Amino acid sequence: RFTHVRAFDGTLWHVRNGEVLRAGNHTQQWARSVAKVEVPVGSDVEAVRAALHKAVERVVNSEEHSPNLLEDPTVRGIDALGEGTYTFTMHARVLPGTDYPINRALLECAREELITAGVLGAAPLG
Secondary structure, eight states: OEEEEEOTTSOEEEEETTSOOEEEETTSSOEEEEEEEEEETTOOHHHHHHHHHHHHHHHHTOTTTGGGBSSOOEEEEEEEEOSSEEEEEEEEEEOTTOHHHHHHHHHHHHHHHHHHTTSSOOOOOO
């Protein structure tokens, strides 16, 4: 007999009753895409959240990524304060094995939307 425990990232842990054995299955039934975005301290929090919501909408409406979403991604508020940065998190339940491509899509769209909103500066070319 086993006890099954689901981690936040979607990993399903199988713990044998009465023993200290464990096995994690990151691709069973669903996974969680967790994309963390850092912005400079002093950034307009509402502007950041609005830009991240636009990034989420782009991924949700993407023909490539929307079939892999089991729920629409959510945008949380400030999750951490770093040295000179605020960290925001976007996350969603996704099909197994698609968490990394969804992560990349969320981060790419977030970068573009944050640049458009003037929160981040565009990196110079070359």
